[in-house]
Amino acid sequence: MGNNGNIIELKHITKVYEDGFAAVSDFNLEVKRGEFVTFLGPSGCGKTTTLRMIAGFDLPTEGDILLNGKDISQLPPNMRPINTVFQRYALFPHMNIFENIAFGLKQKKMPKDEIRRKVRKVLELVDLEGFEHRSVSTLSGGQQQRVAIARALVNEPEILLLDEPLGALDLKMRKEMQLELKAMHDELGITFIYVTHDQEEALTMSDKIVVMSEGKIQQIGTPEDIYNEPANAFVADFIGESNIFNGIMTGPMKARFAGGEFVCVDDVPEGTQITAVVRPEDIVLTGPERGQIRGRVISVIFKGIHYEITVESGRYEVVIQSTKSAKVGDQVGMEVEPDGIHIMIAEDHTNVFNVDMNRNHRLEFNGTELNTSLTQLIRGSHRNENHELLDENGEVIDPEKVRVTAAIEPQDIRMTDDTDDENVLIEGTISNLIYKGDHYSYVINTELGQDFIVDDEYLWNMGDLVGLIIPIDKMRFTLKK
Numbered sequence: 423m424g425n426n427g428n429i430i431e432l433k434h435i436t437k438v439y440e441d442g443f444a445a446v447s448d449f450n451l452e453v454k455r456g457e458f459v460t461f462l463g464p465s466g467c468g469k470t471t472t473l474r475m476i477a478g479f480d481l482p483t484e485g486d487i488l489l490n491g492k493d494i495s496q497l498p499p500n501m502r503p504i505n506t507v508f509q510r511y512a513l514f515p516h517m518n519i520f521e522n523i524a525f526g527l528k529q530k531k532m533p534k535d536e537i538r539r540k541v542r543k544v545l546e547l548v549d550l551e552g553f554e555h556r557s558v559s560t561l562s563g564g565q566q567q568r569v570a571i572a573r574a575l576v577n578e579p580e581i582l583l584l585d586e587p588l589g590a591l592d593l594k595m596r597k598e599m600q601l602e603l604k605a606m607h608d609e610l611g612i613t614f615i616y617v618t619h620d621q622e623e624a625l626t627m628s629d630k631i632v633v634m635s636e637g638k639i640q641q642i643g644t645p646e647d648i649y650n651e652p653a654n655a656f657v658a659d660f661i662g663e664s665n666i667f668n669g670i671m672t673g674p675m676k677a678r679f680a681g682g683e684f685v686c687v688d689d690v691p692e693g694t695q696i697t698a699v700v701r702p703e704d705i706v707l708t709g710p711e712r713g714q715i716r717g718r719v720i721s722v723i724f725k726g727i728h729y730e731i732t733v734e735s736g737r738y739e740v741v742i743q744s745t746k747s748a749k750v751g752d753q754v755g756m757e758v759e760p761d762g763i764h765i766m767i768a769e770d771h772t773n774v775f776n777v778d779m780n781r782n783h784r785l786e787f788n789g790t791e792l793n794t795s796l797t798q799l800i801r802g803s804h805r806n807e808n809h810e811l812l813d814e815n816g817e818v819i820d821p822e823k824v825r826v827t828a829a830i831e832p833q834d835i836r837m838t839d840d841t842d843d844e845n846v847l848i849e850g851t852i853s854n855l856i857y858k859g860d861h862y863s864y865v866i867n868t869e870l871g872q873d874f875i876v877d878d879e880y881l882w883n884m885g886d887l888v889g890l891i892i893p894i895d896k897m898r899f900t901l902k903k
Contacts, residue, residue, distance in 0.1 A: 424601070425593075427454050427455055427655065428452045428454055428455070428488075429453055429454065429455040429456075429457075429489065429490060429580060429581065430452075430453045430476065430487070430488065430489055430581065430613070430615075431451070431452050431453070431486075431487075431488040431491075431611050432449055432450060432451045432472070432475075432476070432485065432486075432487055432488075432583075433437075433450060433485055433486045433487075433488065434449075434450060434484060434485040434486070435448075435449040435450075435472065435475060435482045435484070435485035435486075435487065436446055436448055436449070436474075436482060436483050436484040436485055437468075437471050437475060437480065437482055438483045438713040439484050442595055444637055445468045445637055445781070446468040446470040446471050446472055446475075446482075446637045447637045447638050448485075448638070449468075449472060449485070449637075450639070451523045451632060451639070453613060453615065453630075453641065454613075455613060456613055456830050457613055457614075457629050457630060458604070458607050458610045458613075458616065458627060458628050458629045458630070459613075459614070459616065459628065459629065459630045459631075459728060460613045460615075460616045460618060460623075460624040460627065460628040460630070460631050460632065461473065461613050461615070461617045461618075461629050461632050461634060462618060462619070462621060462624040462632065462633050462660075462661075463618070463619065463633060463634035463635055463660070464619055464635065464660070464661075465619055465634050465642075466636075467634040467636060467637065468634055468636070468637035468638075469617045469619075469634050469635075470585055470586075470617055472634075473506070473583050473585055473617050474617065475487065475495075476504065476581070476583060476615065477499055477502070477504055477506045477583055478494075478497060478498055478499035478502050478504070479499060479506075481495065481496065482495055482504075482633070489502070489503070489504075489580075489581075495893065496553075498858045503579050503580040503581065504579055504580065504582075504583060505574035505577050505579040505581075505582055505583070506574065506582075506583040506585065507567075507570050507571050507574050507582065507583070507584045507585070507587045508585050508586075508587070509572075510590075511556045512570070513557055513566060513569055513570060513573075513605065514558070515537070515559060516888055517558070517631060517714075518554065518555050518556060518557055518558070519545075519550065519553050519554055519555070519556050519558065519561075519569055520541055520554035520555065522547070522558060522569055522573055523541045523544060523572050523573045523576050524537050524541050524576070525538060525573065526573065526576065526577050527541075527576060527577070533583075537887060540576050541554070541572075541576060542554075542612065542792045544572040544575045545572060545605060547572070547610075548568040548569065548571055548575075548602075548606070549573045549602070550565065550568055550569065550572070553565075554596060554774045556892065559583065562595075563590055563591050563592075563595065564591055564595045564598070564599060565592075567587060567588065568807070569600075570587070571587070571603075571606070574609070575606075580612060580613065581612065581613045581614075581615060582612055582613070582614050582615070583615050583617075584603075584614060584615070584617065584618075585617045586587060586600075586617055586618055586619070587603075587616075588600065588618075588623070589618075596623070596778065599621065600623055600626050600627055601626075603627065604626070604844050607627075607819070612804060616628070616631045621660065621661050621662060624645070625645040625648075625649065625661070625662075627678075628644075628645055629644070630642065630643070630644060631643065631644070631645055631648050633648060633656075633657050633660065633661070633684070635656050635660075636716060640653060640656055641653040641654070641656050641657050646794040648661055649661055649662055649765060650673075650764065652664075652699060652764065652766070653748075653766075653864065654766060655697050655699075655766065656697040657880045658697075658764070658766075662701065663701065663702050663741060663743070664699050664701060665680075665699070665700045665701075665702065665705075665740055665741055666697060666698070666699055666703075667679035667691075667697070667698045667700070668695070668696075668697060668698075668771075668773075668774065668873075668875075669681045669695075669696050669697070669698050669769060669873070670693065670694070670695055670696060670854055670856075670863075670865050670873075670875065671690045671691060671692050671693060671694045671696055671765075672692065672853075672854050672865075673692055674689070674692070675687065675688070675689060675760070676897065677690075677696060677698055677763065677765060678853065678854060678865060678873065679696070679873070680697040680698075680715055680735060680738045680740065680871075681715055681735060681736045681867065681871035681872070681873065682696075682713075682714040682715035683714065684714055684760075684763055684896065686760050686763040686764035687760045687761050687763070687858060688763075688764070688889075690765055690767065692856065694854030695767075695768040695769060695771045695863075695875065696765050696766065696768050696769055697764075697765075697766045697767075697768050698765055698766075699764040699766065700758055700763055700764075701761060701762065702730070702742050702743040703728075703739045703743045704758055704759065704762030704763075705742045705743075705757070705762070706744075706756070706757045706758070706759075707731070707742060707744055707746070707748060707754050707755070707756060707815075708754070708755040708756070708757050709754075709755055710732065710755045711753060711755065712755045712757065712768050713754070713755020713756040713757050714755075714756065714757055714758065715735050715740075715755070715756050715871075716735065716753065716754065716756065717733040717734050717735030717736070717738075717740065717753075717754065717756070717851070717882065718733065718734050718735075718751065718752070718753055719731060719733055719748045719749060719750050719751060719752045719754060720731070720732050720733065720734045720750060722747060722748055722749070722750060725743075726746075727734070727745075728743045728744060728745050729743070729744050729746070729747045729748070730742070730743055731743075731744055731746070731748050732746075732813075733756065735756070735871055736868075736870045736871015736872055737775060737776055737870045737871055737872035738871060738872070740768045742756065744799055761763075763769065769834065769901065771831070771832050771863075771875055772829045772830070772831055772832075773829065773830050773831070773835070773874050773875055774827055774828070774829045775825070775827065775828055775830050775872055776825070776827055776828075777785070777792065777826050777899070778812075778821070778826075778828070779796070779819075779821040779824040779826065780821060781821060782809070783796065783809065783811040783819070783821065784796070785826060785899070787828070787847060787848070788847060788848045788870065790847055792828075792894050792897070793894060794894055794897070794899060796811055799826065799899055799901050800813070800819070800824070800851065800901060801814070802814030803819065824901070825901070825902040826899055826900065826901055826902065827899070827900050827902060828895075828897045828898065828899050828900075829898045829900070830892055830896055830897050830898070831896070832874075832875045832876050832877040833861075834892075834893060834896040835876045835877075835890055835891065835892050836878075836890070836891040837864070837866075837876055837878055837882065837889070837890060837891075838888065838889045838891060839886070839888060839889075840889060840891040841887060841888070842887055842889075843891070846889030846890060846891055847868060847889060847890060847891065847892045848868050848869065848870065848872075848874075848889075848890050848892070849867060849889045849890065850866040850867050850868035850874065850887075850888065850890065851860075851864070851866070851867055851885055851886065851887055851888070852864050852866060852882055852883065852884055852885060852886045852888060853865050853866070853867040853873070853884070855882065855884060861877045861878060861879045862877070862878055862879070862881060863875060863876075864876045864877075864878060864882065865876055866888060866890060868890075874890060876890065
């Protein structure tokens with residue numbers, strides 16, 4: 423047995439390719455015997471590379487892979503009690519199903535009747551008994567995948583690695599195979615390590631999920647942990663639908679974000695800049711007079727079990743899942759219970775806000791044109807003699823279709839009490855202030871419902887009406903896809 427019930431341990435695993443690209447950096451993981459562990463992340467995040475190192479197809483540049491406490495990182499694949507199922511099934515087309523599954527056992531020169539017994543057993547397990555003599559080419563994708571799984575299972579590996587094994591199947595088939603794989607895992611009790619970029623698949627099947635991004639582990643936890651308590655904004659955004667807002671703690675268990683103040687369950691010190699994550703199913707639609715924030719319904723999509731309703735609240739868009747429908751144009755209130763809010767300490771305090779492209783094909787914010795070059799922002803674009811913006815094909819760009827965000831640091835914004843100053847882009851009232859040692863950090867609640875965070879060395883009063891001077895040359899613009 424391995425130490426403390428771990429069948430496999432990865433210690434400080436790093437994989438750097440010859441061109442200097444680090445596919446995996448300092449990866450640490452413990453897998454318990456019989457566990458169903460899923461590596462989840464976008465393509466290129468290092469999950470398949472990690473799987474290949476466990477299988478022995480790739481060797482780590484640094485670090486150890488321990489199997490039952492012994493280092494196997496330099497053992498060849500055929501010496502490891504590990505089998506892999508790939509997305510491309512790699513079945514032998516000239517052999518029937520029995521021969522495909524028995525191939526590995528024949529290589530080991532096992533007696534014929536033992537081979538027959540073992541093949542029958544795994545065919546029952548994957549629900550293909552009686553199919554022994556069928557040709558592989560007559561099978562559906564789902565059946566071929568089952569043969570590939572049976573071929574791996576017949577070797578009775580201690581660990582089964584599955585690399586996006588359902589990727590080639592259609593949605594209905596995938597859902598069926600997810601449940602079948604889960605049932606197989608429960609019945610066999612062997613350790614499964616599974617790779618997918620499909621979050622729903624990971625949540626459905628796993629005991630433990632390892633969320634990866636750019637070769638690094640972002641979070642390890644149960645499906646419930648990962649969904650309800652994401653460790654950072656990447657995880658919150660990647661797993662399920664999320665509303666993610668920048669905000670600030672305004673008091674004990676009180677947070678301000680999305681233009682409203684909310685009671686929450688996370689005890690984070692007052693004045694801390696935070697990121698608040700609210701799942702769409704945790705927002706309740708109410709009458710406009712009741713909600714903590716209110717807004718106007720801008721889209722309603724029927725999704726089968728619920729409606730997905732998008733509400734515009736000031737400069738924010740809030741996505742809600744509700745079993746009750748709403749009408750576009752309705753004014754609604756939105757309520758969130760304290761335990762429906764997950765607070766994370768913000769990684770940076772940059773103000774991010776939406777800017778519009780107007781009819782003159784210029785960027786504007788709050789009615790003021792921003793003198794900045796859109797041709798540099800939109801690749802391949804240029805202006806014609808009428809100053810209209812054309813795309814790379816020479817078509818006039820529709821302003822409605824261009825979405826741009828601007829970012830500016832709190833120390834780059836100036837406050838003034840002269841709201842008529844021509845340089846003022848937007849005005850608002852001071853809704854919170856915190857002394858940060860050498861300056862004050864202010865939260866300004868603006869007329870658009872967008873909160874801005876501003877650093878200033880001078881003391882202003884709560885409730886003061888101020889104008890914000892936001893220099894265009896300090897703004898960073900990003901084109902949203």
